[in-house]
Amino acid sequence: MSEIAIVSASITDWTDAGVAIPSPLDKLASVAIEALRKAKIRPRDLDAIITNTTALPFDAPSYITISAQHFAHRLAEKIGSHGVRCMNVCAACASGAIAFATADAMIKSGLVKTVLVGGVDNSPRGFYYQGPSFLDPDLAVSYPHKVVGITNPSYWAMWARRRAYEMGKPVEDIKELMALVKEIQSAYGALNPHARYKKLFTAKEVLASPVVCDPLHLYMISAVSSGAGAAVIMDIEKARKITDKPVKIAASTVGSTVYGEPSPRLVYFATAGGKNAKQPFIEWRKPIEAAYRQAGVTADDIDILEAHDTSCFHTINWIDQVKGWEREETDKLIRNKQIRHDGEFPVNLSGGTASFGEAVMCQALVMIHELVLQLREEAGERQAKKKLKMGMCTAYGAYGSYGVIILEKGW
């Protein structure tokens, strides 16, 4: 199988959500052109364009949202195309990662050689609600808000409380840990020109912010943002002719729901077949293990992590799952601040979604962009101190959508 590499990656500044100017397509087009220019290729050199779809405008009827489900086609038309393969990927918060994995798989299959992966979102504000379409009144996922009043942070809060319980600790313990994660990551947001939030938070301030759903406080939960990103990927031999720092895609995997997962999954009323389940978050762990197999590596080979953190609990849980070790070890790593740029396992040196807010459907482009910078040693003040060879990014989304990518120095 041929080896694939990222030649270029670009993101826009992440900005306030819910503002329509500049238009999402304009944003996507400008960042796509930037990535193409960095890769020294033209739209005619592309064999495929893969983008995310988007929830935008989310609460509107489908005759309004349908254009937002076809960004790939609209982007192709806008930047100048020649009949490239266009695909629009929808997988909630994991859409960007899965668009990327799809592009990787297409090149590996030999069908295409050069792909632009792009993403844009202008996310709706506030709690996300699923509503039933009159043509799709699915009892399992369309009504939990209406019947229970459950929101995405309610699920995360229940996971966090359960983790503390299973570790035999009071819930205050995980609360403090989440606040510390926010404190650490805000320092990198402050250093990242693309991040929306530059404010430095102390754990104390985080704990003093209003409770949203106990144990989650407001500043432990990601805001929603607007942003766009793009990456150009191709066969590594071809990439080497363009750049002396091609970033090899060592693995890209896609995960989904697992029968027997005991943790309540967004946005469902109930778990499926949990009777025999012991260990929670098996469906988070599965695509990570698949990525290790694909790359022929173990957790010990991953030098740096960008973890999709729609709440500070996610960062903690991703470290649990990526490392596959006792949860106490994760707590120790965070409390000893070893997830900082000068630590033994840097996590979210981009500042994370904690500092960007989430442009929901394309957030993975932030993580991919950061790993490219870090591996190329171009991250400036955010640059990891340790020698980096390999980095991982992990994405989580509602409905049971997951994407994991391992990137490696290709030079």
Next chain:
Amino acid sequence: MNGERDQLPVVGGLFTWPSDEPKLIGSRCPICGSVQFPRSNVCNNPDCDHSKGTEEILLSTEGTLYSYTIHAYDLRTPFDYHKAPYAIGAVELPEGIIVVGRLTTTDAKKLRIGMKVKFKVDKLYTDGEKTYLTYFFEPVDDEK
């Protein structure tokens, strides 16, 4: 409360109503036994041969609290009848699935993971003409 004409489930099909002893409506696969909530027309077990459709069953009314949270923000329209604070729990039923639902109390002192809870149907909100019902799990005081 049992089925006065002005009382109705906020969403139909989730629990039996009207009923003196309402229960959650689920489904069970006659081949492999996999239980689902809400009910589904097909089995969800990836190892099942799916040779028969599922059967409707009524779920147990007692379970164990798996985790919980207390929601401190009101929801916005059209769900603004969910007024904070309100409590949400994930409840493990003897059938082996975990179901999310409202809890009857927001008093954190009365809630702990692992405690027994009991299913009940009660008022969610009233719009002046009708009372809309949902299901709740109520802590069972088993430590007397």
